Amino acid sequence: MRKLTSLFVLLVIFTASAQDRxxxxxxxxxxxxxxxxTGEASNLFERIATAEPDNWLPYYYASQVNTVISFGEKDEKKLTVQLEKAKEFLDVAKAISPDNPEILIQEALINTAWIAFDGATYGMTMSQKNVQLYQTAMELAPDNPRVVLSKAEWDMGAARYFGKDTAPYCKDVExxxxxxxxxxxxxxxxxxxxxxxxxxxLASCK
Structure with a gap:
């Protein structure tokens, strides 16, 4: 009994220490x-992910870092490395946590970065993928604010592209x-x- 108690105490201490790290x-x-x-942040998120193989969050953030810095990037080689890395990280996160609306939004953001870089090349295929991703995310989590906001912004962008009024989507932002x-x-x-x-x-809506 004493051995079991000692093992339990050691396990608690180890778990607490790992959680603290x-x-x-x-x-x-x-x-x-x-x-x-950003490079250091991405590398650290990746190292944390290696130590937390069942946790989707470090992979998600490693993906997000590489995606965010890709917006506005003019060097195609650099952009490709960043976005391919972002997709690789996200694929691991998706395998750990399937049907996760946060991951679906992040995947759509990667696609949007490609579209922003070269709409003529990536606009058609990536746009269709994003429509599906946002629809699935809304079905999974209609009360997730990031899902609602991201879909509204995407719909606004599509409306602007086709010369339509964006006002109907302001209620979604609200x-x-x-x-x-x-x-x-x-x-x-x-x-x-x-x-x-x-x-x-919302301020731009008004």
Whole structure:
């Protein structure tokens, strides 16, 4: 009995220590990202992911870092490396957590980065994929504010492209803002971005 108790105590200590390393590692990665050290942030998220093989979040953020820095990139080789890396990370996250609306949104963001770089080459195929991704995400999580906002922004972009009014989608942005006020997750480091962006988009509506 005493041996079992000792083993249990050791297991608790080990688990707490591992969790503490994970927390500190993720916090450090976010700090690197915020300070503009995107390469270092991506590498750290990847190292954390290796130590947390059942956790989709480090892979998700490694993908997101490489995607965000790709917007505005003019060097095709550099862009290709970044977005292919982003897709590889996201594929692992998807394997860990299938049918995850946050991952679907991130996949659509990767596609959008390709479209922003060369709409003539990637617009048709990537746009069709995004329509499907956002539709699936809405079916899975209609009350997720990032899903609602991302789909609304995509619909606005499509409306502008075809010379249509974007005003009908402003109500979706308003709904997203309402959802941001109540959306909560018990998972540490769960995605929380989007509220400030929703406020900017809604301001442009008015």
């Amino acid at each position: 994970y927390t500190k590692g993720m916090e450090k990665a976010f700090q690197l990202w915020e300070s503009g050290q 709904k997203a803002l309402e959802l941001f006020a109540t959306f909560k997750s018990e998972t540490p480091f769960y995605p929380s971005w989007g509220k400030e962006r929703a406020e900017e988009v």
